[in-house]
Amino acid sequence: MDSVQSSQPEMAKKARVEVEHPMLAMMGMLIGGFVGMFSETSLNIALPQLMAQLNVSTATVQWLVTGYMLMVGIVLPLSSILTKWFTTRQVILFALIDFTVGAIISASAPGFGVLLFGRMIQGIATGLILPLMFTVAMQIFPPYKLGAAMGMVGLVIMFAPAVGPTLAGIVLGVASWRWIFWLFVPFLVIAFGFAVTSLKNIAEVTRPKVDFLSIILSTIGFGSLVLGVSMASERGWGSAAVIGALVLGILVLAWYTHRQLTMEKPILNLRAFAIPGFRIGAVLVMINFGIILSAMYLLPMYIQKGLLVPVALTGVIMFPGGVMNAVVSAVAGRLYDQVGAQKPARIGFIISMVGALMLALTSTSTAIWYIILAHVILMIGAPLAMSPSQTHGLNALTGPIAADGSAIMNTLQQIVGAISTAIATSLLGIGQAAYIANGANHAAGAFVNGTHYGFYFTFILALAGFLLALRLPKAEK
Numbered sequence: 001m002d003s004v005q006s007s008q009p010e011m012a013k014k015a016r017v018e019v020e021h022p023m024l025a026m027m028g029m030l031i032g033g034f035v036g037m038f039s040e041t042s043l044n045i046a047l048p049q050l051m052a053q054l055n056v057s058t059a060t061v062q063w064l065v066t067g068y069m070l071m072v073g074i075v076l077p078l079s080s081i082l083t084k085w086f087t088t089r090q091v092i093l094f095a096l097i098d099f100t101v102g103a104i105i106s107a108s109a110p111g112f113g114v115l116l117f118g119r120m121i122q123g124i125a126t127g128l129i130l131p132l133m134f135t136v137a138m139q140i141f142p143p144y145k146l147g148a149a150m151g152m153v154g155l156v157i158m159f160a161p162a163v164g165p166t167l168a169g170i171v172l173g174v175a176s177w178r179w180i181f182w183l184f185v186p187f188l189v190i191a192f193g194f195a196v197t198s199l200k201n202i203a204e205v206t207r208p209k210v211d212f213l214s215i216i217l218s219t220i221g222f223g224s225l226v227l228g229v230s231m232a233s234e235r236g237w238g239s240a241a242v243i244g245a246l247v248l249g250i251l252v253l254a255w256y257t258h259r260q261l262t263m264e265k266p267i268l269n270l271r272a273f274a275i276p277g278f279r280i281g282a283v284l285v286m287i288n289f290g291i292i293l294s295a296m297y298l299l300p301m302y303i304q305k306g307l308l309v310p311v312a313l314t315g316v317i318m319f320p321g322g323v324m325n326a327v328v329s330a331v332a333g334r335l336y337d338q339v340g341a342q343k344p345a346r347i348g349f350i351i352s353m354v355g356a357l358m359l360a361l362t363s364t365s366t367a368i369w370y371i372i373l374a375h376v377i378l379m380i381g382a383p384l385a386m387s388p389s390q391t392h393g394l395n396a397l398t399g400p401i402a403a404d405g406s407a408i409m410n411t412l413q414q415i416v417g418a419i420s421t422a423i424a425t426s427l428l429g430i431g432q433a434a435y436i437a438n439g440a441n442h443a444a445g446a447f448v449n450g451t452h453y454g455f456y457f458t459f460i461l462a463l464a465g466f467l468l469a470l471r472l473p474k475a476e477k
Contacts, residue, residue, distance in 0.1 A: 025140060028195030029133045030156050032096050035184050035191070036126030037160035039119075040068060040417075041293070042168040045300040045314055046177045053177075054112045059234035061112075062425045064119055065297060069418035070226045071123025072130070076411035077218050077268045079131040080404050084208055087201040088136065091128055096192045099125035100185055107181035118181070127414070134406040138394060139202045152333065163322035165300045169315015214267040217256035222411075224249030226418045233426040268411070269404035272397060280471055281393020282409045284345060287465040288386045289413045290420035291352055291458055295359065295378055297421045298428065298454045303371065306364055306448040317368060321375035328380050332387040341392035342472040348385025349466035355381055356462055360455035364444045385465060392472065420461070427453035 043050070043064050051061050082091055099122050106118030133153050141149040171179050228245030235242055260266040273279050303314045335344045355378030362371065390409065397405040431450030 024194065024198040025200065026133070026137060026152075028096070028191045028193075028199055029092055029129055029136065030153070031187055031191035031194065032092070032099065032125070032129045033133050033153075034156045034160045035099065035187050036072075036122070036129055037156065038164045038167075039122055039126070039184065040065070040072075040160075040164070041296045042164035042180055043119075043177075044297050045165040045168045045304075045311060045318075046172055046180065047301060048304050049172065049177060049311065050112075050115075054115070056112050057234070058425065058429070059230075062233065062297075062421065063116055063230065065421050066226060066230050066418045067116055068119045068123045068126075069293075069414050069421070070223060071120045072127040073222050073226070073411055073415040073418060074219050075124050075127025076131055076407055076414060078215065079128060079410075080269075080407045081208070081210060081267050082128070083132070083135070084204075084206050085210075087205060088132060089195065089199045089201055092132060092195050092199060093192065095125040095128035096188050096195060098122075098128075100188045100192075103181045103184040103188070107178045109178075130410045130414075131407040134390075134394065134410070135402070136202055138402060138406070149333075152330075163319070163326070165296065166315040166319040166322050169300075169312050169318070173310070173312025173315070208265055211259075211263065211267055214256060214259055214263075217252055217259065218267070221249050221253035221256050222415055224252065226415065226422065229419045229422040229426070233422060233429050237426070268408060269401050270408065272401050272405045272408055275396050277396025277473075278393045278405055280468065281341070281389050281391075281396065282405075282412065284389035284465055284468055284472075285386065285393065285409055286412050286416040287461050287468070288348075288352075288382055288389065289417045291356070291378075291461045291465070292382050293417040294420040294424040294454060294461070295356065295458045297424050298451050298458075299359065299371075299375065302359075302362070302448065302451040306362070306444055306451060307366065307368075307371075308444060309368075317372055318375060320372050321379040324376045325379040325383050329383040329387060332384050333391070335384075336388040336391045340472075340474065341388035342469070342474055344388040345385045345392075345469040345472055346466060348381045348383070349462050349469055351381030351384065352378055352462035353381075353459055353466065355379075356455055356459035360452050360459060362448065362451070364442075364448050381462070385469070389469075389472075420457075423457060424454040427457055 047058075047061050047064070050056070050064070051058065054061075079091075086094075102118045102121030102123075102125065104118075105121060106115055109115035109118055133156070137149045137153050168180050171177075171183065224245045226249075228242050228249060231239065231245065232242045237243075257270060260268055260270045273282070300314055300318065303309045303317055304311060309317065332344055332348075355374050355376075358370070358374035358377065362374075393409060394402065394405055428447075428450035431453035432446040434453075435446040435449035
């Protein structure tokens with residue numbers, strides 16, 4: 001009996017899969033994941049310029065954001081089955097090559113259609129890399145280092161979207177938007193080198209039967225849902241096309257969910273939601289991602305079209321928030337090891353509410369320091385809640401279902417991000433229309449009024465996150 005008890009601390013010190021250099025094994029995925037998440041928001045700051053150069057509307061140009069996230073969301077559910085058919089190394093190497101091809105197509109695009117096609121190819125790669133980052137980290141780091149490891153992954157997830165607008169603004173200040181994509185290529189080549197030399201397989205290749213009907217249902221369901229919300233920004237929520245797409249998406253996803261729950265070997269094991277710890281953690285992560293994506297979509301456009309600030313200076317204004325995001329993301333992962341998820345998540349959502357409310361109270365003459373402060377506050381709150389909630393959710397899963405948990409969480413995170421961006425676009429249009437309907441004829445003022453509607457949505461998401469975080473348990477001592 002004593003020998004069994006004495007072996008338990010030793011087991012806690014061992015990783016599920018022993019790897020000689022865990023950090024080197026993770027490096028290719030971390031760089032690839034950083035580029036993927038950077039790509040998710042880096043174009044936000046270029047959207048006004050792209051609208052003018054490519055002669056497209058706000059509702060159309062938003063597809064460069066939502067289309068990318070839609071592809072991520074479609075591919076993510078397939079990550080679990082793909083890792084059973086191909087080695088971890090093969091999937092990551094393919095993803096990095098795919099992303100490089102997509103970046104080159106986007107950089108060379110002669111028009112909007114080809115640019116969107118390149119973006120969607122990049123989305124495939126991000127959809128493969130994101131879940132594997134979490135799955136591999138959970139496998140190759142020992143339990144006592146899990147919080148720090150997840151914090152490191154969280155740093156990539158949170159820091160890249162935050163600094164994306166800043167770096168993109170600097171690029172746009174000295175070159176065209178095409179260079180945003182050209183700059184991806186050398187980082188992807190470096191990531192490829194790390195993956196070739198250091199990444200090993202961490203899961204057994206069993207090649208199970210593939211349920212193609214589930215894949216079709218997932219693609220149609222998620223695609224219709226995002227399409228419906230995205231069309232609402234241009235056609236209105238009462239449009240027959242919007243209602244039809246939303247109803248189709250909901251019905252097909254209900255069929256997909258039923259199929260996954262009744263299959264012996266589902267594509268995505270949704271039974272993970274039966275575990276309370278995972279369920280709460282996953283929903284908190286989805287809400288948090290909606291907060292970040294909606295705010296980071298609206299803020300660069302508000303600065304440029306509401307305050308009439310040049311694009312390069314817009315990037316500079318957003319830089320302090322990006323730095324704060326990085327610092328808090330790194331600390332938040334370690335906080336989970338010390339105090340659990342309850343306190344960081346609750347405090348994080350409260351701080352996020354303050355930041356969102358501050359942004360909703362802006363005007364066409366708001367001081368730059370106020371915008372920076374509001375952004376910094378938001379970038380303290382969001383990552384403070386994100387990493388502990390994510391680790392809490394994934395840590396509730398054990399065995400084979402752990403890989404599905406990562407895929408579920410990341411899939412729904414991207415879908416919620418795409419829907420949140422589309423809703424923010426729709427509210428932006430509604431706010432502008434309301435301003436003009438009141439007899440005002442000031443373009444900047446109308447745009448600012450539209451962003452207020454969007455930032456109130458961000459506030460509501462933060463409030464919902466806080467109320468759900470009240471259900472998180474206290475840390476075990």
